[in-house]
Amino acid sequence: MTVHRNVTRPLLGVYSWLPLLCIGLAGLGLPARGSRERGSSSAKKRGATVTDVIQMTRWVSPADTSGFSGGSRDSVGLFSPDGRQFVVVLEKGNVERNTNDYSLLLFQTREAFEKPKPRVLVTMSSSSNRAAIKDVKWLSDSKTLVFLGENPRQTPEVYSFNIPTSHLARLTDHRTPIEAFDANEDGSVIVYEADLPSHKTLDTEETRRNGVVITTQYVSDLLTGDCNELQKTASIYKGLFVERRGQKPAKVTTRDFILDIFPVSISPDGHYAVLPMYLAKVPGSWSAYEDRLLHPYIVAAQELGRPSNVLQYMLLDTKSLRITPLVDAPISWHDNGFSWIEAGTSVVLSGTYLPLDVAAIADLEARKKHTFVAEVNIPSGKITEITGAALSVASWDEKSRTLSLASEATGERILYEKKNSAWTQVKTPERSKINVDAVDVRLEQDMNTPPRIFVMDGETRRKKLLLDLNPQFDQIQFGKVDTVEWTATDGHEVAGELYLPANYTPGMRYPLVIQTHGFNKTRFLIDGPYSSAFAAQPLAATGFVVLQVGGSSHPGEDAQYMNTPEEAPREMAAYEGAIDYLSERGLIDRSRVGLIGFSRTVFYVEYTLTHSKYPFVAAIVADGFDGGYMNSILWGGQKENYSSVMGGAPFGASLASWLTNSPGFNLDKVIAAVRIEYYGSSGPLEGWQAFSGLSELGKPVDFVWLPFGTHLLVKPWERFTSLQGSVDWFAFWLSQKENRSPSNTRQYARWEKLRILRDRSSDVPGGK
Numbered sequence: 001m002t003v004h005r006n007v008t009r010p011l012l013g014v015y016s017w018l019p020l021l022c023i024g025l026a027g028l029g030l031p032a033r034g035s036r037e038r039g040s041s042s043a044k045k046r047g048a049t050v051t052d053v054i055q056m057t058r059w060v061s062p063a064d065t066s067g068f069s070g071g072s073r074d075s076v077g078l079f080s081p082d083g084r085q086f087v088v089v090l091e092k093g094n095v096e097r098n099t100n101d102y103s104l105l106l107f108q109t110r111e112a113f114e115k116p117k118p119r120v121l122v123t124m125s126s127s128s129n130r131a132a133i134k135d136v137k138w139l140s141d142s143k144t145l146v147f148l149g150e151n152p153r154q155t156p157e158v159y160s161f162n163i164p165t166s167h168l169a170r171l172t173d174h175r176t177p178i179e180a181f182d183a184n185e186d187g188s189v190i191v192y193e194a195d196l197p198s199h200k201t202l203d204t205e206e207t208r209r210n211g212v213v214i215t216t217q218y219v220s221d222l223l224t225g226d227c228n229e230l231q232k233t234a235s236i237y238k239g240l241f242v243e244r245r246g247q248k249p250a251k252v253t254t255r256d257f258i259l260d261i262f263p264v265s266i267s268p269d270g271h272y273a274v275l276p277m278y279l280a281k282v283p284g285s286w287s288a289y290e291d292r293l294l295h296p297y298i299v300a301a302q303e304l305g306r307p308s309n310v311l312q313y314m315l316l317d318t319k320s321l322r323i324t325p326l327v328d329a330p331i332s333w334h335d336n337g338f339s340w341i342e343a344g345t346s347v348v349l350s351g352t353y354l355p356l357d358v359a360a361i362a363d364l365e366a367r368k369k370h371t372f373v374a375e376v377n378i379p380s381g382k383i384t385e386i387t388g389a390a391l392s393v394a395s396w397d398e399k400s401r402t403l404s405l406a407s408e409a410t411g412e413r414i415l416y417e418k419k420n421s422a423w424t425q426v427k428t429p430e431r432s433k434i435n436v437d438a439v440d441v442r443l444e445q446d447m448n449t450p451p452r453i454f455v456m457d458g459e460t461r462r463k464k465l466l467l468d469l470n471p472q473f474d475q476i477q478f479g480k481v482d483t484v485e486w487t488a489t490d491g492h493e494v495a496g497e498l499y500l501p502a503n504y505t506p507g508m509r510y511p512l513v514i515q516t517h518g519f520n521k522t523r524f525l526i527d528g529p530y531s532s533a534f535a536a537q538p539l540a541a542t543g544f545v546v547l548q549v550g551g552s553s554h555p556g557e558d559a560q561y562m563n564t565p566e567e568a569p570r571e572m573a574a575y576e577g578a579i580d581y582l583s584e585r586g587l588i589d590r591s592r593v594g595l596i597g598f599s600r601t602v603f604y605v606e607y608t609l610t611h612s613k614y615p616f617v618a619a620i621v622a623d624g625f626d627g628g629y630m631n632s633i634l635w636g637g638q639k640e641n642y643s644s645v646m647g648g649a650p651f652g653a654s655l656a657s658w659l660t661n662s663p664g665f666n667l668d669k670v671i672a673a674v675r676i677e678y679y680g681s682s683g684p685l686e687g688w689q690a691f692s693g694l695s696e697l698g699k700p701v702d703f704v705w706l707p708f709g710t711h712l713l714v715k716p717w718e719r720f721t722s723l724q725g726s727v728d729w730f731a732f733w734l735s736q737k738e739n740r741s742p743s744n745t746r747q748y749a750r751w752e753k754l755r756i757l758r759d760r761s762s763d764v765p766g767g768k
Helices: 018-022 050-054 205-210 219-224 228-235 286-287 359-369 471-475 538-543 565-586 599-612 629-634 634-645 651-663 688-696 717-736 742-759
Strands: 059-061 087-095 099-108 119-127 133-138 144-147 157-164 167-170 178-183 189-195 240-244 250-252 272-278 312-316 322-325 337-341 347-354 372-377 383-387 394-397 401-407 414-420 422-426 440-446 449-457 465-469 481-487 495-497 510-515 545-552 588-598 618-622 675-678 701-706
Touching: 018 414, 050 717, 059 449, 059 651, 087 133, 087 440, 099 133, 099 167, 119 144, 119 157, 133 178, 133 337, 144 178, 157 178, 167 401, 189 414, 272 337, 337 394, 347 545, 401 449, 401 545, 481 565, 481 742, 495 565, 510 565, 510 717, 538 717, 545 565, 565 588, 565 599, 588 599, 588 717, 618 634, 629 634, 629 688, 634 651, 675 688, 675 717, 675 742, 688 701
Parallel strands: 510 545, 510 588, 588 618, 618 675, 675 701
Antiparallel strands: 059 087, 087 099, 099 119, 133 144, 144 157, 157 167, 178 189, 189 240, 240 250, 272 312, 312 322, 337 347, 347 372, 372 383, 394 401, 401 414, 414 422, 440 449, 449 465, 481 495, 495 545
């Protein structure tokens, strides 16, 4: 049972890309027969490069969605309903073509331990910011797969692939890109989300006659105007459609807002679908919920025509096209997930608050304070509480009637069994209810081991390698990675991941680059936790110690500081404590330290550069929230964020806090050379306060705008610009090294001028 969990081109013929099916396994980065085992090569190994990062073959969750569970978290293989075969989706970047190439591989379960050679069903390539293959699902016949697919110059559509006949068929023909979909068990009903048609806003008779009345538009919308080439690369809010076999698609009318980063899931019979939506109007009664992070958005003033920042689970009746709330309560920002159970007669939700219409005082107070895992019957709406613990839906087993819940804090799995209508926590389901012959397909990796896919026998626990996704890594000397803990300068304990240089020499002190925004010790992070700006192993290969900063060593402790004036100072203390810790260990030269901030941590890095007494030499801030005055007034939907971290609005009594704490008002204190990166149509505006301020002050600042990039960079050329830019920037400022080539001559000419500017500054040690 699928579990759900947290950015126009002319259509070619359906079969125009079929010759790609002839690509061999070597073209997918998979091992050929007789390939050597990892580590057997005696040849001299080289360091990792940014190209290695981009061209790394990765397993892709068949229904990958941000923030909500997508596909079972328990298995990498997507098994057919009869269990006889399974598919795996892989992806790798193609730097030459600037595409991401996807492949859909089929394995026979009975052959997984003997002849694990996959059959390549489909290959597709994306030149957009979308996945080329996503939302893969088996139909009930165990012979047909449906998925969302695209190729360059093709609009993404829903396809089916019949395995016995190798017949590929396009099931939809929508005039704008379809971004997400689901189909019922026999494929007769499809629900999909698609971009809304672009329309002119400036070049119209109405505008020429009466001008534009500005109400809730963002500045980027106004400045972009009718330049739809920028807009249509990331149409934000989507339309919702229902298409029945043999009928034209019908549009669902809703006042609320849909984003394709959240999944839509249809019941097995196709009658209902569930999806999260951003509300246009938040009920006033929800102000009673005590979620500290969510509460400012619940009580915020509503802007006509703009979504709130509050999500709610919605139920769509695909026959009447009526959409109604599934639960009269908001969704939290944590532990989100949902799954159909009981053959589609109920849905289990996690990360949701529950309605406040209970009589018992104790029950009411509990519902105000925390989220629940709960079952909702369809269509009666009856709610059955399962647990109030902070757990998220991981998987549902229909045979054993067992629900697996995951703890994001500990990784622990908790099982609940349903007997009749009651839920009971159990240690393990009864063995008689488990298919002990089942094959488990797992992705195994750790900090120092690249991901590989294994199969395991459910009864004997025999395990065998199915796919070595990146055999070429045998030729690369990666920097050793280990977990570390240290004490921040404000006293709290912090955990992180330390990368040593690829050719580390004990006793030598190295320049340090601090990467931010978390870590995961169970994953092989060749670049970092996100695809933008971070380049951990290429930096290690260039001679840097790299520290990937996580959060508090005590799970949940950081949450109490989020969206408060203590948020950024606390993170600054973590960076300062890391420098002290690594210097005391004799690993780093504390006079050569750089920082990378991305998304939320742009604010942390800019705050550190403007408030810390520690001498940071260089920094990169990429596409994020900056705690700045300019962005607080440009993006109305985010004003609660800015007010929360600054202690109020940038007016009146709270203005003094802004002048003291907002990085944009303290740029005169920056001594580091700063590289700014922003993506998308609004990028120049979002980075403008820091860029113009530092430029006005005569500080070394570099600004790179990727107008067609999305927040998490996807396309290889944009990723290369960002990641290689990080490596080159820190090598230039921290090690005085240059990676000159004809392609980056202008880059270094620009930076040489910045170095002269920096050397003339009296703020910099050694400056004149």
